[in-house]
Amino acid sequence: MTHPSSSPATGSWTTTTHQHRGRRRALRAGIAVALAAATATAAAACGTSLTGPGTPKAAGTPDPAAAAEAQAFLADWAGGRLDSAASRTTDPAKAQEVLRNFTAGLDLGKPELTPEPAGLQGDHSVRVAFTAKMPVTGLGTWTYRSELPVRKQEGGAWKVDWSMSLVHPRLSDSAKFRLDREDTSPPKVTDRNGAALTGDDLPSLRPVLAQLTKGGSAPRGAIRLVDRATGEVTGTETTFGAEDAKPSDKPPATTLDATWQAAADKALADKAGGKNASLVALRVDNGEILAMANSPATGFNRALSGTYAPGSTWKIVTSSALLIKNAVKPDDVVDCPKYLTVGKEFHNVETSEFPGATFRKDFTKSCNTAFISLRGKLGDSELGDVARDYFGVGQEWHVGIPSYDGSVPVPRDETEKAASMIGQGRIQANPLVMASVTATAASGRFHQPTLVPGGADTTSTKPLPPAVVDQLRSLMRATVTDGTAHVLADLPGEIGAKTGTAEVSEKDPNNGWLVARRGNVAVACVVEQGVTGGGSAGPILHSLLAAVPGDPS
Known part of the structure; x- marks a missing residue:
């Protein structure tokens, strides 16, 4: 039986709790009203309006x-x-x-x-x-x-x-703004006679001109404040570009000759047959570059920066080394067989042979086997020494723009020494190098090739013996009258030359080379996959020399 007081006790706890809650609600409501009144009073005192129920906005706050x-x-x-x-x-x-x-x-x-x-x-x-x-x-x-x-x-x-x-x-x-731009286009580059050189007229020079002017100066300009009625500048709002970006009033001068350059570009365009080709023409007496041309005309400058085996045009240097030592004379008999094996089989172009040939004929007919047979006459480093000490090859040249100045490493074995005698192996050159070699052979003295007058010259060479110079001139002249450079024989002037055929690989056709000297000009041309020098580079240099019959001023 339940105790009569248990139910009232439970009810008494519940009632008390509800009463407590009611009193707490009443207390909170009172506090809220008091706070609201206080807030309203403060707001009225401070000048603040309430933008919504319970959302006060402080003074100075924008909508x-x-x-x-x-x-x-x-x-x-x-x-x-x-x-x-x-x-x-x-x-x-x-x-x-x-x-x-x-x-x-x-x-x-x-x-x-x-x-x-x-x-x-x-x-x-x-x-x-x-x-x-x-x-x-x-x-x-x-x-x-x-x-x-x-x-x-x-x-x-x-x-x-x-x-x-x-x-x-x-x-x-009454005032507006105007943009003023300053002309900071690359300065015009001139040739040796002051004529302007442009890439539009002379396509091969486009990359060269960009190098010479370093792409032009940074753009310059200003925003000016001007009077609307008079156009008078009343102030400068802002400027653009560095003060030193203004181009020089004096255009860069070069050693180039516009006439020779135009003829070089045209010769490659007409006679290269769409093959990659390049040429350089320079003065014999001082090394000043008269023309450099490339086909295609834009992009890589093969003429100055290419790296090619020079082939038989290198026989100018090989002959110089032999003649300086008196190891051979032009009229000495140096047999020219079809083949000669030195670790590998070497042969002549079209496997020609000239039994009982003199060294002169070996040079004019470009006999590989005869030159290779003379390798024992030179020390292993001697060919490179002569190339460096007399022809400047492998020294650092300061042309005016980047160039590759040739390399003649010491041969690693007898086979490579045999190859180096005929401009193969690891010997590297380009038309700039070979035009310089040709000029040195003709004048007896190396002159660093230059494109920009007044550049540094850190090279150190010695002159070829006068007797060697006379012999080289005679050999090169005979190559035109009686040898592989006969393609130039109908041109006026005492032209001397040397052809070259340089192997590239067993699968690809040979590169064709031709170097020549007429008067005070030396030229060199290479045609990639041209097969033979006379057949590929020959028509190009013939076109060039025919178009410009005289020496530059």
Whole structure:
């Protein structure tokens, strides 16, 4: 049986709890009312209005809707939506006109407009400062600060209070901006006679001219503030480009000769047959480069930077080494068999042979086997020594633009020594090197090739013995009259030359070479996969020498 007091006890706890909760609610409500009254009193004292139930706004805080309208205006302006941007102002027609005309003639790209936090002004308008970054095509970025006044309109909407100065503080009915660009195009390059050289007229020179002018100076310009009525400049807003970017008034001069260069370009265009080819012409007496040409005309400068086996044109250097030692004389008999084996089988072009030939005939007919048979007359490093000490090959040349100046490594074995006697193996050269070799053989003295007058010369060489020079001239002349360079025999002048056929690989056709000297000019030409020198490089140099019959001034 349940005790009569148990139920009342439970009921008594429940009732008490509800009473406590009720008293707590009443207490909280009282506190809230008191706080609300206190807040209202404080707000009245401070001049703050409440924008919504329980959402106080401190003094000086702008309406978020005003800031949003300013940001939307900037976003439309930056996005090129000028009609939309203008519609957010108090004068849409004028705003659209000014926003469109502001960029006229300034070459401005898409702007970057970054707003700052909005602030209230004394006249109850909202001010939104912003940073403008205006990219000026080809020059840089024009950066400035301005601000937008935003005012509440009748009906409660916020609008940008239009004025020209919000676009830029100095823009007005009487002042506007103008872009002035300075001409910093690459300076004209001239030839030895002061004639302008251009890549349009002389295609092979395009990459060379870019190297000589280093691509031109950095662009320069300025944004000027000008009077709308008179056009007078009243101030400079910003400038672009370094002070030292202004090009020199004096164009760079070169040793090139426009007549020789034009003839070289035309000779390659007409006679190279679409093959990769290059040539160099230079003065014998001082090494000044008169022309350099490449086919194709643009891209890699094979003439000065190519690395080729020079083939039999190298026999000029080999003959010099033999003649300096008196190891052979032009009229000595040096047999020319079809084949000669030195670790591998060497042969002559078209497996020709000349039994009982003299050294002179070996040179004029370019007999490989005869030259290889004389390898024992030279020490292993002697060919390289003569190339360096007399012809400057392998020394550092300061031409005026980058160049490869040849290499004659000491042969690693007897087979490589045999190959080096005929310009194969690891010997490397290019038309610049071989034109210089030809000039040295003709004059007896190495002159560092130069493209830009007044460059440094750190080379050190010694002159060829006069008797050797006479013998080399005679051998090269006979190669034109009676030998493999007969392609040049119909040209006037005492032309001396040497052909070359350089093996590249067992699968690819040989490169064709020809070097020649006429008067005070030495020339060298290589045609990749030209098969023979006389057949491929011959017509090119014939065209060149026929087009320019005299020496340069």
